[in-house]
Amino acid sequence: MQAASLRSIVAALVLAGACACSSDDATVAPYQAYDFSTILYDYSHRVVVATYADLRDESQALVAAVAALDADQASLDAVAGAWRRVRAPWESSDAFRFGPAETLDPSLNSWPVDLQQIDGVLASESELTPAFLRNLGPGVRGYHAIEYLLFRDGTPRAADSMTQRERDYIVAAAQLLLEDATLLHGEWESGFAQDFAKAGQRHSPYPTQTDAAIEIVDGIIAALDRLANAKLADPVLQQNVELVESQFSWNSLRDFEDNLRGARDAYLGASADGDAQGIDAYVKSKDEALDWRVRAQLNEALEQLATIPSPFEENLDAGAEIDATQDAIRVVIVTLRDTVRPLLMR
Numbered sequence: 418m419q420a421a422s423l424r425s426i427v428a429a430l431v432l433a434g435a436c437a438c439s440s441d442d443a444t445v446a447p448y449q450a451y452d453f454s455t456i457l458y459d460y461s462h463r464v465v466v467a468t469y470a471d472l473r474d475e476s477q478a479l480v481a482a483v484a485a486l487d488a489d490q491a492s493l494d495a496v497a498g499a500w501r502r503v504r505a506p507w508e509s510s511d512a513f514r515f516g517p518a519e520t521l522d523p524s525l526n527s528w529p530v531d532l533q534q535i536d537g538v539l540a541s542e543s544e545l546t547p548a549f550l551r552n553l554g555p556g557v558r559g560y561h562a563i564e565y566l567l568f569r570d571g572t573p574r575a576a577d578s579m580t581q582r583e584r585d586y587i588v589a590a591a592q593l594l595l596e597d598a599t600l601l602h603g604e605w606e607s608g609f610a611q612d613f614a615k616a617g618q619r620h621s622p623y624p625t626q627t628d629a630a631i632e633i634v635d636g637i638i639a640a641l642d643r644l645a646n647a648k649l650a651d652p653v654l655q656q657n658v659e660l661v662e663s664q665f666s667w668n669s670l671r672d673f674e675d676n677l678r679g680a681r682d683a684y685l686g687a688s689a690d691g692d693a694q695g696i697d698a699y700v701k702s703k704d705e706a707l708d709w710r711v712r713a714q715l716n717e718a719l720e721q722l723a724t725i726p727s728p729f730e731e732n733l734d735a736g737a738e739i740d741a742t743q744d745a746i747r748v749v750i751v752t753l754r755d756t757v758r759p760l761l762m763r
Contacts, residue, residue, distance in 0.1 A: 571667030
């Protein structure tokens with residue numbers, strides 16, 4: 418075949434293809450990446466900000482209960498109950514321990530606390546004010562400093578065993594907790610939530626929406642990893658109750674449950690009104706069976722956690738139940754890391 422004829426045939430085929438596509442493909446929209454706008458807005462405002470608002474409000478309730486603390490048992494029991502309630506939103510937030518929380522986490526939740534320094538402060542003549550405690554560093558404030566002063570072996574202390582200086586310490590530490598919780602809520606509500614929701618736009622720290630969506634999944638994975646491979650693993654491997662977080666109040670299993678529920682909420686975009694969109698909406702749009710698998714695995718992890726005898730502090734030898742719980746959590750981690758995360762990048 419001559420070169421001129423070959424060129425004519427190719428040109429004719431190209432023209433025919435163009436003509437064939439011109440009418441049918443005119444209505445086909447060009448490819449567009451998934452729009453995460455609703456998911457990012459709901460996550461940042463209706464999950465994260467809502468949780469931190471609850472944390473702030475419960476911190477205010479703790480301060481109010483502490484203001485009434487005196488030598489009678491009823492007032493001490495009320496403070497102990499308020500501490501357990503303010504603990505819940507913090508543990509639920511473990512799946513979004515990024516952004517402002519990265520810098521505030523030590524002040525709110527340092528573990529282990531410096532018991533020697535706390536006892537030294539109590540034995541001193543220093544004025545126990547919020548400003549004084551703040552200057553001593555995170556190891557003598559936050560949840561676990563207050564917990565140490567309130568509880569013994571899982572129950573509120575006998576009121577007549579608490580000194581006035583211990584009460585003064587609790588007053589100062591509770592005020593600092595409120596200040597930190599208020600700051601955390603404010604930093605998200607006034608700025609970081611908007612930056613997160615507007616990922617991919619100018620001035621956002623997230624270059625693309627996908628980067629922000631991956632941050633959500635990575636936050637869930639990190640929280641689950643801490644739970645399975647540190648909070649559950651370390652005390653059991655060493656058979657050392659001193660490594661159990663929330664050991665004075667015996668609140669550990671409730672902490673773990675809140676960690677898992679918070680991770681599930683972060684995936685589902687759960688909120689008080691119940692109609693928010695989460696990462697699950699994206700996953701379902703791509704692979705409905707995968708979405709149901711993640712949901713089922715999260716529920717299985719919660720069910721396995723419920724089999725660990727309470728209190729965790731006195732059942733570190735419950736190997737079968739603890740192992741099964743760790744395994745169930747690790748299954749979720751693998752699914753999120755190896756399947757969901759890569760799916761976000763398609």
